Amino acid sequence: DVKVTQSSRYLVKRTGEKVFLECVQDMDHENMFWYRQDPGLGLRLIYFSYDVKMKEKGDIPEGYSVSREKKERFSLILESASTNQTSMYLCASSPPQDNSPLHFGNGTRLTVT
């Protein structure tokens, strides 16, 4: 079974802090994704990556950056956390084929106070 592991289930940070959300997958997938989930808005794509050191902006990249130095790891960085970044963050991975479903981690619920 594909396993996508997010390092924290719950995280509480203060406004202005630099926040790292880590994600690791064990199935050698080329593609990795970061989404945020908010009630009534569904999942919105922040950033994605098709290969090591490659990154593409999703629909809501403002305030975020990413890093993919190794194939299995995709990190989401909040350079200066703000209260409007309080949300559930979901990492996912998939093979390169377009019809392949995404495999998700269990999510990180981030609260910024």
Add this chain to the structure above:
Amino acid sequence: AQKITQTQPGMFVQEKEAVTLDCTYDTSDPSYGLFWYKQPSSGEMIFLIYQGSYDQQNATEGRYSLNFQKARKSANLVISASQLGDSAMYFCAMREFPGGKLIFGQGTELSVKP
């Protein structure tokens, strides 16, 4: 631009009955795929079913089937013989081919009543 819409924020169904969750989409691309995911209260996202735009038949996976109406741009999920464990959020998603982003609808919260 591609867009996915789920117009039912919440739905109730009686146990053992069938239920249809609506999903409409908008795209100008002739090649795309549609996905449905289930998210129980535990938060994990579970892939349910996939339909390609060129697939001739509607997709089925056990109790899940997809009512795909290409001309109407709808891809409704049908769950037959509902079970209490089907209570969850359900998300419809679409990806344009090749290499498009997977975008999600707003979700529908399904509650199955005993």
